Amino acid sequence: MDWGTLQAVLGGVNKHSTSIGKIWLTVLFIFRIMILVVAAERVWGDEQQDFVCNTLQPGCRNVCYDHFFPISHIRLWALQLIFVSTPALLVAMHVAYTRHEKKRRFRNGEKIDIEELKNEKLHIRGPLWWTYTSSIFFRIIFEAVFMYVFYYMYDGYQMPRLVKCEAWPCPNTVDCFVSRPTEKTTFTIFMLAVSGICMMLNLAELCYLVIKICMKESRKTT
Amino acid sequence: MDWGALHTILGGVNKHSTSIGKIWLTVLFIFRIMILVVAAERVWGDEQDDFVCNTLQPGCRNVCYDHFFPISHIRLWALQLIFVSTPALLVAMHVAYRKHEKKRQFRKGDQKCEYKDIEEIRKQRFRIEGSLWWTYTGSIFFRLIFEAVFMYAFYFMYDGFRMPRLMKCNAWPCPNTVDCFVSRPTEKTVFTIFMIAVSSICILLNVAELCYLLTKFFLRRSKKAGNSKQQHNHENKEETKQNEMNELISDSCQNTVIGFTS
Numbered sequence: 001m002d003w004g005t006l007q008a009v010l011g012g013v014n015k016h017s018t019s020i021g022k023i024w025l026t027v028l029f030i031f032r033i034m035i036l037v038v039a040a041e042r043v044w045g046d047e048q049q050d051f052v053c054n055t056l057q058p059g060c061r062n063v064c065y066d067h068f069f070p071i072s073h074i075r076l077w078a079l080q081l082i083f084v085s086t087p088a089l090l091v092a093m094h095v096a097y098t099r100h101e102k103k104r105r106f107r108n109g110e111k112i113d114i115e116e117l118k119n120e121k122l123h124i125r126g127p128l129w130w131t132y133t134s135s136i137f138f139r140i141i142f143e144a145v146f147m148y149v150f151y152y153m154y155d156g157y158q159m160p161r162l163v164k165c166e167a168w169p170c171p172n173t174v175d176c177f178v179s180r181p182t183e184k185t186t187f188t189i190f191m192l193a194v195s196g197i198c199m200m201l202n203l204a205e206l207c208y209l210v211i212k213i214c215m216k217e218s219r220k221t222t
Numbered sequence: 223m224d225w226g227a228l229h230t231i232l233g234g235v236n237k238h239s240t241s242i243g244k245i246w247l248t249v250l251f252i253f254r255i256m257i258l259v260v261a262a263e264r265v266w267g268d269e270q271d272d273f274v275c276n277t278l279q280p281g282c283r284n285v286c287y288d289h290f291f292p293i294s295h296i297r298l299w300a301l302q303l304i305f306v307s308t309p310a311l312l313v314a315m316h317v318a319y320r321k322h323e324k325k326r327q328f329r330k331g332d333q334k335c336e337y338k339d340i341e342e343i344r345k346q347r348f349r350i351e352g353s354l355w356w357t358y359t360g361s362i363f364f365r366l367i368f369e370a371v372f373m374y375a376f377y378f379m380y381d382g383f384r385m386p387r388l389m390k391c392n393a394w395p396c397p398n399t400v401d402c403f404v405s406r407p408t409e410k411t412v413f414t415i416f417m418i419a420v421s422s423i424c425i426l427l428n429v430a431e432l433c434y435l436l437t438k439f440f441l442r443r444s445k446k447a448g449n450s451k452q453q454h455n456h457e458n459k460e461e462t463k464q465n466e467m468n469e470l471i472s473d474s475c476q477n478t479v480i481g482f483t484s
Contacts (some may be wrong), residue, residue, distance in 0.1 A: 071412055
């Protein structure tokens with residue numbers, strides 16, 4: 001069970017998304033998940049081993065690392081990507097429920113073409129519109145929350161070269177040096193930028209859906 | 223044989239589950255197994271390498287690590303996930319047994335058998351009634367027991383769900399009392415709490431599914447008491463006729479919902 005399986009799961013949802021939703025999914029998989037797996041994980045791979053402190057005091061390095069990196073960037077991104085992908089499953093469940101209802105009506109004798117039902121792409125209308133719109137809303141909320149958590153936890157998006165540590169058992173103040181700070185800063189800014197792009201896409205999709213429903217309502221009344 | 227293979231096996235069971243069962247399976251795979259594989263295993267990856275003790279005494283670090291971590295969190299979670307997934311196989315075996323019986327009937331040329339060919343029997347989706355209901359309910363009950371047992375084992379073994387930064391060790395051959403420092407305690411505490419929270423959500427889903435099945439059972443019983451035998455037989459024939467179409471329809475639902483393929 002890994003990112004490939006998540007892709008298989010979300011691929012099914014893709015069929016019922018808008019065009020902007022499909023672009024969002026592509027950006028998510030190529031510019032975020034793939035970058036995380038092929039590049040970022042190697043950059044952060046030696047983060048604790050190469051976190052070096054200017055002391056011989058046993059335990060000081062462990063404690064300082066834990067103090068400055070409560071949750072590693074990599075794990076935060078992995079959690080962010082999982083949480084941001086999951087609202088799409090609400091849409092998948094709604095579609096499955098709608099098809100189940102149609103199947104029930106077929107059983108009760110209504111004339112519905114079964115082949116058509118299997119391949120049907122449901123239009124985003126009615127209760128599905130509400131489910132789809134709320135899934136986009138949750139995506140935006142999760143993205144914003146994680147971006148804020150990053151900013152709050154690491155005091156900005158830059159990885160410092162040197163951190164000064166005074167946690168017990170370190171004697172007085174100890175200089176600790178982070179491994180690959182520039183490369184980490186580059187990747188942090190890249191992931192942040194792509195998060196920003198994804199948020200823009202989600203906002204655009206939300207606006208598109210709202211405008212579409214307003215236009216439909218105004219056509220109905222005229 | 224890895225988590226992917228488990229995913230394939232359980233995907234087949236998914237077809238015969240209730241909606242709550244399908245949600246439970248999704249939560250299991252995305253929020254537990256996937257988190258374990260992509261995140262938690264890296265956090266615990268260097269747990270012994272970076273377990274540092276303030277002593278030069280050879281063997282002291284090994285002994286202290288073994289004393290404080292009899293079974294690593296990661297291994298306990300892997301065991302928990304395997305035990306919790308396995309009762310679903312009872313349902314799979316029961317369904318396979320029923321299909322085997324129907325195939326046997328078909329091959330004998332039994333006129334009672336309503337199927338046109340073996341393919342139909344293979345693709346049929348069984349409803350959760352009769353003996354299958356008992357198997358399904360038993361499997362949910364076992365899932366609940368296993369979840370509760372493992373959560374208790376965690377709590378008992380690690381004295382709560384928090385990972386301390388410092389452990390004081392005086393096991394032989396450590397001289398007197400030695401300070402030992404755990405690697406990444408905060409990150410480990412965060413993931414432990416996350417996994418506990420998702421376990422609890424899974425327990426609630428299982429309890430909800432159990433209540434749903436019990437309610438359905440009692441409702442059906444009260445309906446049956448009012449129905450005649452003839453009407454019941456007629457309904458059965460209609461159901462099996464409609465079952466012919468079920469695979470086509472349920473396939474479309476399968477692919478949309480969670481992409482599990484049987």
